Amino acid sequence: MECGLLFSGGKDSSLAALLLDGFYDVTLVTAHFGFTGDWEYAGEAAEALGFAFDHVQMDEEVADEAVERMHEDGFPRAGIQAVHEAALETVAAEYDVVADGTRRDDRVPTISRAVAQSLEDRHGVDYVAPLSGFGRGAVDRLVATHLIVESGPSEEIPKGDYETELRERIRQRWGTEAVATVFPEHEQTRVVGRARSRAKRETSE
Amino acid sequence: MECGLLFSGGKDSSLAALLLDGFYDVTLVTAHFGFTGDWEYAGEAAEALGFAFDHVQMDEEVADEAVERMHEDGFPRAGIQAVHEAALETVAAEYDVVADGTRRDDRVPTISRAVAQSLEDRHGVDYVAPLSGFGRGAVDRLVATHLIVESGPSEEIPKGDYETELRERIRQRWGTEAVATVFPEHEQTRVVGRARSRAKRETSE
Secondary structure (H helix, E strand, O other): OEEEEEOOOOHHHHHHHHHHEOOEEEEEEEEEOOOOOOHHHHHHHHHHHOOEEEEEEOOHHHHHHHHHHHHHHOOOHHHHHHHHHHHHHHHHOOOOEEEOOOOOOOOOOOOOHHHHHHHHHHHOOEEEOOOOOOOHHHHHHHHHHHEEEEEEEOOOOOOOOHHHHHHHHHHHHHOHHHHHHHOOOOEEEEEEEEOHHHHHHHHHO | OEEEEEOOOOHHHHHHHHHHEOOEEEEEEEEEOOOOOOHHHHHHHHHHHOOEEEEEEOOHHHHHHHHHHHHHHOOOHHHHHHHHHHHHHHHHOOOOEEEOOOOOOOOOOOOOHHHHHHHHHHHOOEEEOOOOOOOHHHHHHHHHHHEEEEEEEOOOOOOOOHHHHHHHHHHHHHOHHHHHHHOOOOEEEEEEEEOHHHHHHHHHO
16 A cells, blocks of 8 residues: 655654555655755655655645744644644545654644544545654664664754744744744754664565 | 563554564563463464564452452453553563554553553663554554454454453353453454565565
């Protein structure tokens, strides 16, 4: 079955891809708005991992509503959640199975059982979240043995997906200060390849 | 890392094993009470899947408390939940990573984020539930392509894990009628092998 996995180029969605490999025909799909060319970073990461890559463009209105909400709130949670759900809807229209890299401990985005069921029923798809049964520690340990990762602050490690564009949109409308207010600094990761242990596994099988 | 995956011989825990294969050194672990020899069915299923197998014995007190609760309630939910948590505790004492086959849509057993975190903190382990991001439809479709399964009523397809023993304990104490009252009939599955598509995947890798 054709599975479109929402992909940022970061460690979580990359590990999700490895977990689904062999169970579905996985395409890594980056959802964006077309404001910047940052989705190409995700394409490079997908290539480094050896997966097919696709990108889908969401409506500008989704971005505008999200950044207005984020600016009003002073934090990104509700805006990110809305954009993530819109991205899932977009991918669900094109694939048999839609997936993402949400973890057990994620506060946002988080897809409840009800939202998952609704997505599945309306689109006739399966929604799968292979990391939703893994906590932060388990994810970090699996990433360390299976992926080669670069990490750093968000300005230096731009995410391939919608987050970088939302930051840019906020900067355009309300200035650089507003970006720092809405998005407290946190470390981003970018995956640049599979670790040797993974390659060894494949060879030995 | 050594992962002990709670294993009944049924389709959910078997599919969970396939998902974790290659990410951990997976041992399929059947938790039981020693009232019957039914755990051996799980051992046969583990062998058919090509995984290492182990069985751990829980305290009789856990079974007694559970069946008293189930008999009082008239349904098995709280008793099964308590036994499942006790089984996770037992496995967590012996492995680096403890896993089970709970699905997104399971009503019981279900391991909340808080219970997972507590298990991890107290035992210094990771708890992973690889199917917790998969709904019933997705699980059924993956089972159909990756596993060979026998299914039927519980009397004909005994589960390898604690459930069969709990049924037997109830029968001994309150008679056959009580078993039927507490456990409304539902279909059980027993895994007898991997499907060809899975074998093909391994060969082609």
